[in-house]
Amino acid sequence: MSPVAPLARVARPVDAVVERLRRDILDGRYPEGGHLPPERTLALGLGVSRLTLRAALARLEAEGLVRARQGDGVRVLELSQHGTLSVLAHLDLSRRPLVVRSFLELRRAVAVEAVALACERASDEAIAHLEALAEAQAREPDDAAYARRDVEFARQVLKASESFATLLVFNALVPVYEAHPALARALLADRQRSLAGYAATVALLRARDAQSARGLVRGALEAVDEAVLAALSPASAPARGVKAKRPKQPKPTKKRGAAR
């Protein structure tokens, strides 16, 4: 579409502070349950005003990373209890293969549900629109544009499923591979498989059979995810912990539509 760069957002001081603190917290520099230094101290150390620091803390609080209490201080919350999906995009995934695996598992669960629900609820117009999107993908040479339309395809499936909460989860998944190009590349590396996935998805929606769609989508995505994990692990075994399950459905599904 546009030959020029998409123009990244300018870095404001508050953004830098947010990222710095978030990294320090996620890296365990401030242990869970412990206190951050007092605002005045922290602001001085970071070279920003206390108010800018407070703006950053407000964002981190919304992400479920910290909690400020007047008179006490700023505590680091337990990620496993208060963390939100948004932290996924800020973890160093290259060092955490198990988190990548869990990301793919969540994506898979969302995709399976979305396609199944869409089988029951998608309008014929919506299905036709999806088919048009898929055909446009087949003629798309540019990788970035392909990736963008892949997200769009998934989002349309989600909308067709009429499941608002599931769509919100998807919104949180998108920034994850925007922040991790290697992951995004691995997911779309096999373009032939990707295209087959679009077609299979459209076919499943036309069939209107939610029950069998679940199994087919799951099977296809498990194969994709296994390949992705293998591609991402440096040179070791095919990604530890994945129990290698490849159903080999009768139909050559290759579905991967919904939770991209």
Next chain:
Amino acid sequence: MSPVAPLARVARPVDAVVERLRRDILDGRYPEGGHLPPERTLALGLGVSRLTLRAALARLEAEGLVRARQGDGVRVLELSQHGTLSVLAHLDLSRRPLVVRSFLELRRAVAVEAVALACERASDEAIAHLEALAEAQAREPDDAAYARRDVEFARQVLKASESFATLLVFNALVPVYEAHPALARALLADRQRSLAGYAATVALLRARDAQSARGLVRGALEAVDEAVLAALSPASAPARGVKAKRPKQPKPTKKRGAAR
């Protein structure tokens, strides 16, 4: 546990502002894509300082509701594109039955995946711990304590599944029925079914059969969710839009463990 109130968080001005703005936005008082009034004007109108208003806007920005751009203004983002799961807890669910339905669908998808993964990964100790939790529930007279331990049970299943991303989704689901007592009550209304669900979950984990667990958990939860939707809809038909699908598995599953 504690006979006294759980000690609600004191209402700070910034919290009031956040809630007010969030409600105004979600109610459509500020249309998506449009601008909020300038900060100075808004602050004046709300009776707080501009800085307090800014702290509130920072939180709303983290929730994906608005986006501030220097020189331009504060724009209301499209919920379907940038909204996060946290908004679910702040919608007036009593007026949006379809959102409740989608919440249950997401919860179901998460629960199915969590139990299935836990089947493959849960340690024997973790399963024993879950069983102990379930037995404690059977002897729990207090509703609030019961609800609390129900969340704990689900969280332990999630942890046993070793799927970090899925756990993060769960963290976002908990505040939803904390904010909607009617929903929480409906979910735990049938205590006998709830207790049977715990037992069935433990049995499934012991069986170590992920594949069949998916079907059983899904079937049981679909029955639960249908009952919940019926209980929540005032007096009309059994909740519009739900296609009434009750697989009737051979085993009397009644599972409802994971995504409560």
Next chain:
DNA sequence: TTGGTTTAGTGGTTAAACCAATGAGCCCCG
């Protein structure tokens, strides 16, 4: 019409100061 320049309006940041809640330690009283 096109291109650059100006300008008004917007969010972004800072400073210093005061308010308010917390929790630990102290002191007094029993």
Next chain:
DNA sequence: CGGGGCTCATTGGTTTAACCACTAAACCAA
């Protein structure tokens, strides 16, 4: 000696007023 209430240093919460930086639109000139 023990318990209970109080004090106070510490910490986050809020305000004021001012200035900086960016954006978009209006304006003007080629």
